[in-house]
Amino acid sequence: MFYEPKDGHGLSKNPFNSLVVPRPIGWISSTDKNGVVNLAPYSFFNATSYNPPTVMFSAGKGQVEDDGRKDSLRNILETGEFVHNFTNWDTREAMNQSSATTSMDVDEMAMVGLTPIPSKLVKAPRVKETPIHFECKLIQTVDLPNENPNNKYTVVFGEVIGIHIDDDFILPNGEIDIAKLHPISRMGYQDYSEVTSETVFTMERPGFRE
Numbered sequence: 001m002f003y004e005p006k007d008g009h010g011l012s013k014n015p016f017n018s019l020v021v022p023r024p025i026g027w028i029s030s031t032d033k034n035g036v037v038n039l040a041p042y043s044f045f046n047a048t049s050y051n052p053p054t055v056m057f058s059a060g061k062g063q064v065e066d067d068g069r070k071d072s073l074r075n076i077l078e079t080g081e082f083v084h085n086f087t088n089w090d091t092r093e094a095m096n097q098s099s100a101t102t103s104m105d106v107d108e109m110a111m112v113g114l115t116p117i118p119s120k121l122v123k124a125p126r127v128k129e130t131p132i133h134f135e136c137k138l139i140q141t142v143d144l145p146n147e148n149p150n151n152k153y154t155v156v157f158g159e160v161i162g163i164h165i166d167d168d169f170i171l172p173n174g175e176i177d178i179a180k181l182h183p184i185s186r187m188g189y190q191d192y193s194e195v196t197s198e199t200v201f202t203m204e205r206p207g208f209r210e
């Protein structure tokens with residue numbers, strides 16, 4: 001089949017999210033200017049460069065507050081800072097629960113029973129229960145063009161200015177222990193996938209030396 005998205009897909013469900021898989025999940029903690037903590041997952045998320053390291057995520061329209069912004073976006077515009085907390089198998093339920101639509105005064109980290117620990121360079125706290133954290137400074141936001149105000153998306157780009165790695169997840173050879181990390185990622189519909197030692201494979205890239 002071929003379809004132009006503007007004309008509709010004709011399938012029972014929009015396939016788009018199943019066509020870009022698996023997607024890493026940005027688990028974004030932020031604070032508002034008064035220090036109220038916010039935590040939410042974003043699977044329109046990725047790393048965007050190596051040096052300096054940068055990441056991006058894309059926030060759709062907020063359903064609760066009058067400004068039409070999701071809390072993460074509003075907080076980051078206010079403070080210029082956020083943290084990405086790694087999403088793994090052990091934190092999958094809390095990650096999902098933290099996506100609940102709540103008003104801006106709700107601290108989702110507390111709501112889902114996670115433990116905030118201080119960051120070193122930004123005010124937003126980190127999720128203790130997950131082994132990797134990126135402390136980020138806002139670079140810029142980009143409002144994507146759309147014809148329908150309900151489809152408003154804003155992309156947030158951040159520079160990763162501090163990286164925490166739990167030492168228990170670093171192998172003696174200096175590599176990250178992916179099997180122990182047990183990452184999860186977003187598929188289409190309500191589906192996820194997990195990365196285990198059985199599903200990782202290696203291919204040498206032609207002419208590439210790290």
Ligand SMILES: Cc1cc2nc3c(=O)[nH]c(=O)nc-3n(C[C@H](O)[C@H](O)[C@H](O)COP(=O)(O)O)c2cc1C
Nearest residue numbers: 040041042043044058059060070071072099100101
């Ligand atoms: C796994 C997962 C991935 C999600 N990805 C996105 C996303 O990329 N963009 C988005 O706007 N919402 C996404 N959501 C929904 C947000 O997490 C949800 O709207 C949340 O309430 C936003 O919180 P905030 O207003 O506190 O920032 C996702 C939800 C889940 C469970």
